[in-house]
Amino acid sequence: MTQLIKTAALSVDYDQDLRALQASGALARMVQPVLKMMNQRLAEEKPAQIRLKDMVVSTWLPPIPSGPFKRLLINEARFAMGRLVPQTLSIEVTRRCGAKCDHCLIKEGEGELSREEILRVIDQGLEMGSCIVTFTEGDPLLREDIFELIKHVDPEKAVVNLFTPGLDMTVEKAVKLREAGLYNLIIGVYSANPEEHDQIRGVEGAHARAIEAIQIALQTGLMVTMACHIKAGQVDRISDLYDLASKLGVQELSIWEGIPKTPEENLTLIEREKIIDLYKKINSTPGGPRLFASTYFEGQLMGCMAGRRWMHVAVDGSVRACPYLRESYANIKDVSLKDAWKAVRGCGQFEGFVSHCPAQDISG
Numbered sequence: 001m002t003q004l005i006k007t008a009a010l011s012v013d014y015d016q017d018l019r020a021l022q023a024s025g026a027l028a029r030m031v032q033p034v035l036k037m038m039n040q041r042l043a044e045e046k047p048a049q050i051r052l053k054d055m056v057v058s059t060w061l062p063p064i065p066s067g068p069f070k071r072l073l074i075n076e077a078r079f080a081m082g083r084l085v086p087q088t089l090s091i092e093v094t095r096r097c098g099a100k101c102d103h104c105l106i107k108e109g110e111g112e113l114s115r116e117e118i119l120r121v122i123d124q125g126l127e128m129g130s131c132i133v134t135f136t137e138g139d140p141l142l143r144e145d146i147f148e149l150i151k152h153v154d155p156e157k158a159v160v161n162l163f164t165p166g167l168d169m170t171v172e173k174a175v176k177l178r179e180a181g182l183y184n185l186i187i188g189v190y191s192a193n194p195e196e197h198d199q200i201r202g203v204e205g206a207h208a209r210a211i212e213a214i215q216i217a218l219q220t221g222l223m224v225t226m227a228c229h230i231k232a233g234q235v236d237r238i239s240d241l242y243d244l245a246s247k248l249g250v251q252e253l254s255i256w257e258g259i260p261k262t263p264e265e266n267l268t269l270i271e272r273e274k275i276i277d278l279y280k281k282i283n284s285t286p287g288g289p290r291l292f293a294s295t296y297f298e299g300q301l302m303g304c305m306a307g308r309r310w311m312h313v314a315v316d317g318s319v320r321a322c323p324y325l326r327e328s329y330a331n332i333k334d335v336s337l338k339d340a341w342k343a344v345r346g347c348g349q350f351e352g353f354v355s356h357c358p359a360q361d362i363s364g
Contacts, residue, residue, distance in 0.1 A: 059186075090134040091121060094142055160181065162182055228254070231257075
């Protein structure tokens with residue numbers, strides 16, 4: 001039995017043999033719903049990775065036990081009392097990228113956040129309760145100080161994820177990422193077919209370089225998530241992507257709903273049901289990578305996290321509810337992150353349980 005939290009009002013223990021979380025104390029009922037959900041996942045689904053001292057249920061969550069996971073549980077107690085904090089803080093750290101994707105939304109602009117501005121955002125996010133920090137857009141590996149930014153995140157407070165298209169990975173960079181304390185490397189692979197992936201990236205050979213980046217990262221000892229966005233008509237790609245992920249040996253394949261540009265690109269109800277069926281089938285089958293699906297995690301399970309458990313800082317400093325919703329509520333160059341979060345929460349758009357991604361709402 002490992003003790004995760006012990007205060008006068010709340011005690012949470014983790015039984016490693018039973019793979020179960022137990023709570024007691026005056027605030028126990030506040031975290032009971034999330035503990036029940038986690039225990040059900042622990043009982044029914046395979047974890048992404050079991051390590052010597054902890055277990056990674058999903059690469060998108062802090063390991064059990066850990067300081068960041070303890071903060072996640074405390075945040076859930078606050079959530080139950082209506083005191084919402086941005087558990088996930090994602091930060092766009094650069095416009096630079098070797099890819100030429102048509103769907104890129106930042107390639108036309110200029111400038112990016114300074115090192116001092118990003119450090120301030122990290123510090124303020126950790127102070128507010130963030131326990132997951134993600135560096136993204138365009139390719140963070142092209143930012144020379146990215147290793148210092150990762151190191152700056154207190155590992156007792158938050159885990160660090162980093163997204164890259166995998167075009168500029170080297171063994172040296174992978175080693176530096178590991179030494180800096182990176183928790184999880186996310187590499188985008190849009191198709192098991194190299195030509196389809198290269199077309200999306202707008203770079204010949206992009207698929208081969210992404211695969212090589214995954215192999216380098218795994219050989220260096222990094223945890224790796226292979227990620228893809230899926231739109232209408234593309235759900236059948238998931239099985240091929242999962243086979244590729246299994247062959248490579250990544251810890252998790254992550255499927256996100258792509259943002260449609262036309263009503264025809266909206267996933268249908270049947271397609272969403274197929275994604276959830278795949279999620280349940282794969283994660284109940286021993287061996288192979290875990291499957292993450294935003295359709296399930298941010299649908300049936302947790303609901304939309306934008307503006308509730310998630311805050312996004314864009315490359316120009318504007319603050320949004322998540323990367324996929326474009327409306328800005330403040331700018332960290334003008335206000336503190338705490339005040340920016342108050343602006344997000346104060347708009348009234350992010351209340352209650354929403355079982356679908358609002359960014360998908362494109363009608364004919």
